[in-house]
Amino acid sequence: MPSKTKTTTVFELSQFGKIEKRERNIPELAANEVVVKMHAASLNYRDYLITTGAYSKNLPLPVVPLSDGAGEVVEVGSSVTRFKKGDRVMPIFMQAWISGRLNKDAAKSALGGSIDGVLQNEGVFPAESLVSIPSHLSFEEAATLPCAALTAWNAMFEHGCVQAGNTVLALGTGGVSIFALQLAKAAGAEVIITSSSAEKLDRAKLLGADFCVNYRDNPDWDKTILQQYKDGVDHIIEVGGAGTLDRSLNTVRLGGHISAIGLLAQGQFDATKLLMKSIRLQGIFVGSREMFQRMNRAIEFHKIKPVIDRVFSVDQVQEALDTLKSGSHFGKIVLKF
Ligand SMILES: NC(=O)c1ccc[n+]([C@@H]2O[C@H](COP(=O)([O-])OP(=O)(O)OC[C@H]3O[C@@H](n4cnc5c(N)ncnc54)[C@H](OP(=O)(O)O)[C@@H]3O)[C@@H](O)[C@H]2O)c1
Known part of the structure; x- marks a missing residue:
């Protein structure tokens, strides 16, 4: 009997200025991939530019916006050894920039721009494009790290x-x-x-x-x-x-x-x-996974706590983006799933 297709709730940027809630099928998991249940996301100025069309009018739409999130591994592909179910993880900003210098393929792999981002209940990511969350941080705090x-x-x-x-x-x-x-x-x-x-x-x-x-x-x-x-x-x-x-x-x-x-x-x-x-x-264009891992060691060692200005519910994404645009915030604006 064919297995039942699983769906998840995503927020799609269907046209510039319009973010809509939809159900999408979760794609079949490849051997090297994992499913992450997102618990929190955070906003960057880039997200405001992308969602309004000011970043580029040529981005392929619809796209799931936002690059920065944190969640929990709920399923792993057959060859994945880096993570197991229950691990707390963050997707890296440029999914293909693992180490070394930035190259063309890596530069094209930024979440929430040319490829789907983290504003979805469950997302599929290559296991090599995730890092572990420092143990002293909540999902909301961790969601602020990948870009800023x-x-x-x-x-x-x-x-x-x-x-x-x-x-x-x-x-x-x-x-x-x-x-x-x-x-x-x-x-x-x-x-x-x-x-x-x-x-x-x-x-x-x-x-x-x-x-x-x-x-x-x-x-x-x-x-x-x-x-x-x-x-x-x-x-x-x-x-x-x-x-x-x-x-x-x-x-x-x-x-x-x-x-x-x-x-x-x-x-x-x-x-x-x-x-x-x-x-x-x-x-500077964000950083690689290896840089992220080095930073996380410093954050863990010094027990640095990210500064969160406000937490919105994920359904308030537009209000959160408007708050970012107003410049009234100090530190980071977070969305909670
Ligand atoms: N290259 C990269 O990899 C990368 C990564 C992340 C962000 N960025 C870019 O870096 C910039 C900041 O990003 P962010 O996420 O930190 O933005 P943000 O959280 O929205 O912060 C913007 C803050 O910048 C300050 N600001 C605005 N205009 C200013 C000016 N003329 N002089 C001095 N400060 C000014 C304001 O602080 P006050 O309210 O205190 O005045 C404002 O609140 C954006 O252009 C973003 O696109 C680039």
Whole structure:
């Protein structure tokens, strides 16, 4: 007798701006795959761009959105040895980037963009594209790690070489920057944070931020930082892009490092400073599974707890995306299944 086809509830981006709840068949499990029952997901700025069509108008629709989730293995393929039923796991952001340098195939394998993401009750993933959840974290906390935390980790400790005693500047108080603050403090660095909100800067201080600047009240934030750190800052987590890069180039020390991560602000920058200050400007695109595993060891060792701003139910995904767009959050926005 043929086995009964199993179905699961998914949230599909059927057209830009429209996310619909549907039932879909769970595909037959290949030998190397596992089924993960998702318990939580988290939002990244990329998810807002993707779901509105601002990321690319050419994405194949429908697609299951969101890259970051955490759940529990409920079924394993016949050749899987890395995981067993009941294991707590997170799918990696780029499913095909296991180790080494980023390549074309890996770059095309990001969840919730060109391939289905995690906004589904049960998802099928290759076992090699999952990592274990650090033991002290809940599903909600773990769901924040795959993109934002790994991007900050890769920037500072894989491509960058942040060490104890260095200075790190992180722009704003979104997901990437708050992880940068927590990870840099754990490594013994001195951390500078900017924000448009005095209240958010107070929260950053509670997390250990050493020097805070309100970039809304103080548009010349680069000058303020240089008054305090006369030689400039060793490493910058640059989430603003062209609109903040010129001031970041003013703020970085000679021979320092800027991780080019985000594109939140429009503007222009003077490339001359790149060479005259002999700095390294490194583009970062999240990270590989091996980087994720190294980061998880640090998170587990230092018992770092991700900062969650708000938890929504998965049915409130649109409200959660609107909250992300408003910029009112500090840290991460999470969805609970
Ligand atoms: N390259 C990668 O692999 C990668 C990975 C993750 C994210 N990103 C990108 O990095 C950026 C941040 O992502 P996220 O997930 O952390 O976003 P997020 O959680 O939405 O955080 C955005 C925060 O950035 C701050 N901000 C906005 N405009 C700013 C400006 N002009 N100057 C300084 N800070 C500003 C605001 O902080 P305040 O409210 O405190 O002012 C805002 O809350 C996005 O462009 C995202 O697409 C890239």
